[in-house]
Amino acid sequence: MKDDMATLASLGIGPSSKVLLMGTKPDAKDLIQTTTGSPEEHALIERISQSIEKTKTKLIPQIESFEFSASSFLSNQNTNNDDTTKSKLVDTHHYIIENLMQTLLSLDDVVCPPEFETARKKRREAVKYIQGLIDRVDGVKEQLLHSSDNN
Known part of the structure; x- marks a missing residue:
């Protein structure tokens, strides 16, 4: 489902x-890693780990590519003032942020009872x-937005 x-x-x-x-x-090895030794707590920890792993494998490469592209754009901005490239970078920012927010929402759905420390x-x-x-991603966007203020 x-x-x-x-x-x-x-x-x-x-x-x-x-x-x-x-x-x-x-x-038993998995259950030792929990506070309570509960399979339910282990399942919650696994769910959290899967969300983070998915983010690391899917979004970290995209974030690094976004940072590289923004850096290249900013270093070449004086020679080439390309609003289309800047617009694409801002769109990429929005896409990455949307995915990160979805991850936060999925983590918000993980309800841990108080005893599952x-x-x-x-x-x-x-x-x-x-x-x-x-x-990190918002910082790159701010650099992009402020670069046009400086020119």
């Missing part, structure tokens, strides 16, 4: 339907990491 809020009926599941659930049971800590760290990426 891609949509956690979807009803079973919307997925075509009704009376007499058979549902197969697949997963892995965390082993490790999961709560991992969630806080993940939110702080994503907010740092947002600040």
Whole structure:
């Protein structure tokens, strides 16, 4: 299920339907990493880790490319004042920010009970990491916007 809020009926599941659930049971080594030793806490930590891994593999390369492109644009701006390139860079900023905000929303959906201290800590760290990426990308956009003020 891609949509956690979807009803079973919307997925075509009704009376007499058979549902197969697949997963892995965390082993003792995985449970030691949690505060409570609870499989539920381990599942929350895994969900948080998957969100961050997805961001690292998908968005970090895009952020680095955006930073490189913006740097190249800014260093060549005096010789080539290209509003189209700048507009594309701003659009790229919006795309990256939208994806980072979606990651923040997915982390916001991870509700950790108070006794799941490790999961709560991992969630806080993940939110702080994503907010740092947002600040990083916004900083590049600010440089782009201020570059036109200086010319």
